Amino acid sequence: MQCSVDGCERDIIVARGLCGKHYQRWRLKGSPTAYSAHDPNEIRTEGDVAFVVLRDVEGTAVGEVIVDRPDLSLVESYKWYRMKGRYAYYAASRTGSRKRLILMHRIILGDDQSAEVDHRNRNGLDNRRANLRWATRSQNAQNTPGLANTSSRFKGVSWNKNAQKWKASIFVGPKCKHIGYFSAEEDAALAYNKEVHLIQGEFAYLNEVR
Numbered sequence: 001m002q003c004s005v006d007g008c009e010r011d012i013i014v015a016r017g018l019c020g021k022h023y024q025r026w027r028l029k030g031s032p033t034a035y036s037a038h039d040p041n042e043i044r045t046e047g048d049v050a051f052v053v054l055r056d057v058e059g060t061a062v063g064e065v066i067v068d069r070p071d072l073s074l075v076e077s078y079k080w081y082r083m084k085g086r087y088a089y090y091a092a093s094r095t096g097s098r099k100r101l102i103l104m105h106r107i108i109l110g111d112d113q114s115a116e117v118d119h120r121n122r123n124g125l126d127n128r129r130a131n132l133r134w135a136t137r138s139q140n141a142q143n144t145p146g147l148a149n150t151s152s153r154f155k156g157v158s159w160n161k162n163a164q165k166w167k168a169s170i171f172v173g174p175k176c177k178h179i180g181y182f183s184a185e186e187d188a189a190l191a192y193n194k195e196v197h198l199i200q201g202e203f204a205y206l207n208e209v210r
């Protein structure tokens, strides 16, 4: 006789027509098919990508991680849950007897503890390779908005009282480099964007100017 739960192939019945695992779940949670933190993540595929469903301890879906379909083989042997990081949510798991924390984006790029991984679109649950790149700590820090205590809402822009204009400037190492004065705050922000992109390349934080 087989366990009466759909899809379960165990044939050693403990009680109530259920295998040991499903009988225990019925006793603990009231239903043989109740969610358990040990259940594997559901995975659905769509074309070239796959979505890994993340659930909280109660079993409520709290998010999905998107990965390139070929990378499923790297991640599907772990149980993934959602972890709140400093800037975003990430997919995390625990592994080994010491329950070491691992992050899905590191598993995908190869587990190099010495470097940080940057999510280009800042969605920590978008682990497609096109969205991941290695970053040094300082590069990651550059990819954040500017200080709040300037007189402009844009990074690299401040109001210059003497000139009665918006001033764009940028720190190159310890030195502040003057970019120019502008009547329009947005023009100063755009000038900063151009300069910071020249200096810092693709890791630069760019002002959003409409």
Ligand SMILES: [Zn+2]
Pocket: 003, 004, 005, 008, 009, 010, 018, 019, 020, 021, 022
């Ligand atoms: Zn069963």
